[in-house]
Structure formats: structure tokens, C-alpha cells
Amino acid sequence: MSFIFCNYISMEIITTLKREDLEQMIYDQISKCLNSKLSPPQPEPSDRCGINEACVILGTPERPVSKALIYKLTHEKRLKFMKFGRALVFSRQALIDYREENTVLPSSMDDEIKTNLVKSAKKHLRNEK
Numbered sequence: 001m002s003f004i005f006c007n008y009i010s011m012e013i014i015t016t017l018k019r020e021d022l023e024q025m026i027y028d029q030i031s032k033c034l035n036s037k038l039s040p041p042q043p044e045p046s047d048r049c050g051i052n053e054a055c056v057i058l059g060t061p062e063r064p065v066s067k068a069l070i071y072k073l074t075h076e077k078r079l080k081f082m083k084f085g086r087a088l089v090f091s092r093q094a095l096i097d098y099r100e101e102n103t104v105l106p107s108s109m110d111d112e113i114k115t116n117l118v119k120s121a122k123k124h125l126r127n128e129k
Contacts, residue, residue, distance in 0.1 A: 045092075047091050047092050047093060048082075048089050048090070048091065048092070049089070049090050049091075049092055049095075050087065050088070050089065050090075051067055051070055051087075051088050051090075052064075052067075053090075053092075054070055054088075054090045054095055055067060055070060057090075057092060057095040057096065057099065058070070058095060058098070058099055070088075073098075074088060078098075079094075079095070079098055080094040080098075
């Protein structure tokens, strides 16, 4: 036991320690070593997912899209999917690509003002006739 602490504590201190103190020092040093070790790499998740996970990918974890929307998009062939028996299976990357392609960026305030002016002008011109 004293060999572990040769670099940290002189032999004289170890021999004068109580058993509980020595055990605590050993525990602290082992815990420190174990905590500094890297955790083993986690395996990459499969690219395949089911309908429940597809709902979360197309929406958000707090507000997933409905299963009805997923079924509608697959029926219209707008969303890539595979079938295993009766189960629908999706590619995570295909879902992410679909989400990116169909995401509308928020319009700037200038664009909204221009749109409202055009609508107002058209309405005003219709009312004059």
C-alpha cells in the first residue's frame, strides 16, 4: 500500500497515520485516478429510426410533430422511408435533410413592412375602382 503513495507522501507519515486515514488517502487517490480516465467511446447510433423518433427529429424534443404528419408525408412520397413488415423505418440523415430543406427562415422587419405596404396599396387600388 505504501508503494502507491511513495511519490506523494514520505514513508514516515504513512507509518504514523491511523488506519482510517490511510484508507481515506488511498480511496481519494484511486478516485482521482479513476475520474481522470477517459470514458470509453460510445458507439454511434444507427442511422435508422422508427416513427416516434422521426416525430422528434422533424419537430423538437419538447414539441414533436404528429404521427399523422409523418404518415401523410410518407403517403405523398415527400419523406424517404423503408418498410420492414408493417413498420416504417426512416434514415436520420434523410429526416434531417428534409427538415433543412423545408425550414422557412424568419423574414426581416423590412420584408414584412414591404409586404404590408404592397397589400395595402393593392387593397387601396381595388377600393378606388
